Amino acid sequence: MTTVKATKREKFEARDTAIIEAASRVFAERGVDGAKMVDIAKAAGLAEGTLYLYHRNKQELLNAVVGQFWSNLTAGAEQAINHSQPTFQQLQDLASYHLNAMLSQFELVQMSYRVGNTGSVPEQDLVQIRAYVRIFDAVVTRGIDRGEIKPAIELWQWRDIFYGTLEFSARTLKLRGKHQDDGVVNNLIALLRNSLQMAAPQKPQNRDATAADSTGRHAEIMNALHSIQKQLEPPVQDG
Amino acid sequence: MTTVKATKREKFEARDTAIIEAASRVFAERGVDGAKMVDIAKAAGLAEGTLYLYHRNKQELLNAVVGQFWSNLTAGAEQAINHSQPTFQQLQDLASYHLNAMLSQFELVQMSYRVGNTGSVPEQDLVQIRAYVRIFDAVVTRGIDRGEIKPAIELWQWRDIFYGTLEFSARTLKLRGKHQDDGVVNNLIALLRNSLQMAAPQKPQNRDATAADSTGRHAEIMNALHSIQKQLEPPVQDG
DNA sequence: CATTATTACTGAGGATGCCTCATTTGTAAA
DNA sequence: TTTACAAATGAGGCATCCTCAGTAATAATG
Secondary structure, three states, X not given: OHHHHHHHHHHXXXXXXXXXXXXXXXXXXXXXXXXXXXXXXXXXXXXXXXXXXXXOOHHHHHHHHHHHHHXXXXXXXXXXOOXXXXXXXXXXXXXXXXXXXXXXXHHHHHHHHHOOOOOOOOOOOOHXXXXXXXXXXXXXXXXXXXXXXXXXXXHHHHHHHHHHHHHXXXXXXXXXXXXXXXXXXXXXXXXXXXXXXXXXXXXXXXXHHHHHHHHHXXXXXXXXXXXXXXXXXXXXXXX | OHHHHHHHHHHHHHHHHHHHHHHHHHHHHHOOOOOOHHHHHHHOOOOHHHHHHHOOOHHHHHHHHHHHHHHHHHHHHHHHOOOOOOHHHHHHHHXXXXXXXXXXXXXXXXXXXXXXXXXXOOOOOXXXXXXXXXXXXXXXXXXXXXXXXXXXXXXXXHHHHHHHHHHHHHHHHHHOOOOOXXXXXXXXXXXXXXXXXXXXXXXXXOHHHHHHHHHHHHHHHHHHHHHHHHOOOOOOOOO
């Protein structure tokens, strides 16, 4: 009885994952408005009506897709950061990971601006997005505890500088057809260093070392990114 | 003949402005998807079909609304800046103006993320948005000419820091129900100063003076903001 | 002023796509 | 095999965008 129920649950969740993946692809390809529910159903190998057993309507399906996306990002970001590194190295890794993710999954990012318009509370961010940005908070907080970062003003302001800059930069890079960072990250980290770094560091920071080091870590970050991207790759499928 | 045509043109453009204003209000109230074309038509005192004589479809109408919005913002921003002030004062005024505009017209900002999905080029920013951000470029460029700003790396990177930070901050403030800035602007300007200000300023900058001064300019900035908002206020109208 | 030509506007109806629900299919228990 | 229950289906209802044949308003002409 219990084992059976467990299997059912698994089956249900597996189907749901398949639906979300299919929807993710169709949304990304055709845009939210261009994506027809019947197409998403076909892409998932199901009938249209079946979608509504898993998600109340198109908006909720979109919310699920976007939620899954940020949830994956969170997992990848946690892999991309090494707690034993100096704080600003961690921030640089996080920035690098984030910018690459924004660039390589631009369509999903765009969709994020369309969540939560289903009545109820006027505007509220997705839980998964809040969980994601909390990674930045954690790095900075640890940095303060370690004495590497000044416990300056409001944390959220630094968070907005960090993610705001990276997202706008990603858009600019995308617009210019670039798929790679051009020193945006270095610029941003230098900026944060200027204002946040402790006056008298225990280990006197060698600035050049950080930049040189980052090349070494690049592969590692890209690995984390690719591992989470695999989850979204299209299975063999056709209508 | 020619005079008549001129009058026609005027009449056409007046109607079009009325349509865009009506659409602007209905979109903001009900959301893009919630806004029905027939409601917009009624709000403009017209029949549904008439809208299509002025804009090919709902998407294009939205584009026009958003374009008008940024065009108004540009006019306001140019009023908010005084070229004779020091460069960083101008940047502070621009930041202050921008943040307040984002906060007070949040719905319009949200809509901006929904332009340009009408086939053709994959992604392209609205002309009016590009014109708007060029104000920042102009201030910085003048600052470089005057020798107040270091001709550092890529201008666009600073632009993305500036607008990215302000937009994300606006979202955070909105989410917390605040309608007023809490030092975000000061923080951002201090940051830019650290990295962009010329090492040996002609007039040695008194940092406190800048902050104190800004209170004086606040009224002026809010004026500029309100003058452009009036253009969007609902005329007496009902269905 | 009457008549005609031209332009602007209208709103019923076609087309499309979201969503419901009566029916069918699959699966587990008796 | 039969019965009970859960899962899936897809035709059709419904709402909304958009078109277009017809109407009203305006300008040109006699």
